[in-house]
Amino acid sequence: MNRNKWSKWGAHACSLVFFILVIWLWQYLSDQKVWKPYLFPSPLEVWEYLCSSFLDGSLEEASWITVKRLVMGYGIGLVMGIPLGMLCSRFQLMQNTLGLVSLGFQALPSGCWVPLATLWFGQTEGAMLFVVIMGTLWSVILATANGMRNVPPIYARAARTMGAGPIYCLIHVTLPASAPFVVSGMKQGWAFAWRSLMAAEIFVPILTGFGLGQLLHFGRELNAMNQVVGIMFVIVVIGLLSDKILFSPLERFLHRRWGTGQA
Numbered sequence: 001m002n003r004n005k006w007s008k009w010g011a012h013a014c015s016l017v018f019f020i021l022v023i024w025l026w027q028y029l030s031d032q033k034v035w036k037p038y039l040f041p042s043p044l045e046v047w048e049y050l051c052s053s054f055l056d057g058s059l060e061e062a063s064w065i066t067v068k069r070l071v072m073g074y075g076i077g078l079v080m081g082i083p084l085g086m087l088c089s090r091f092q093l094m095q096n097t098l099g100l101v102s103l104g105f106q107a108l109p110s111g112c113w114v115p116l117a118t119l120w121f122g123q124t125e126g127a128m129l130f131v132v133i134m135g136t137l138w139s140v141i142l143a144t145a146n147g148m149r150n151v152p153p154i155y156a157r158a159a160r161t162m163g164a165g166p167i168y169c170l171i172h173v174t175l176p177a178s179a180p181f182v183v184s185g186m187k188q189g190w191a192f193a194w195r196s197l198m199a200a201e202i203f204v205p206i207l208t209g210f211g212l213g214q215l216l217h218f219g220r221e222l223n224a225m226n227q228v229v230g231i232m233f234v235i236v237v238i239g240l241l242s243d244k245i246l247f248s249p250l251e252r253f254l255h256r257r258w259g260t261g262q263a
Helices: 002-031 043-055 058-090 092-106 110-121 125-149 153-161 166-177 179-203 212-221 225-258
Strands: none
Touching: 002 043, 043 058, 043 225, 058 092, 058 125, 058 166, 058 179, 058 212, 058 225, 092 125, 110 125, 110 179, 125 179, 153 166, 166 179, 179 212, 179 225, 212 225
């Protein structure tokens, strides 16, 4: 136990040292005028922007608006995608139709949904929500269907031998056994939802609230590269926190539950 604890602390220390070295090298190259400051700012300029935007509340408000849009669209995508994936795994007709459509739409770049959403919903929150749902839905359908098809059939046969019905087997046997695959699809859906929302916020300015994508767009229009890099940094941090807080604990729980964790 102590060895594992020290190993974990050592890994964190190595990561911290690595990022400190990266920031130091970045600042050093900026001081040496390797590139023009208006093209790529120094870490100090980015830090000053982050501090000022946090103090005036604009960064906090934009982050909250973006996360709220993301969670709403992602949640709807999960609620729709998991049952549809279950149907695709259960019925060959659904796999040959909806499964094929999901495979095609998953390969479609997220930005392609933005013009369609704007025409259908205008410059409203509905357009943002639609783009996020489309970014989430297809990967969740595919991951759920593939995961349930990869569950060993012996599990369902054993449950039916003990008197379980088809619905019980589906909900209490097959779906839990496919949970690691579903969680992988959820992570992929989260990543696609992020990309979709950023594309929507950059290209669809709406008056109901400016998110991180709008701040990124404004920084580009004003040639404020410290704002652009700062917002990119915030997006990366939110993505890392969501993985560490939500998906990593869930994956560890599932690996312990099904005995698939590493020794």
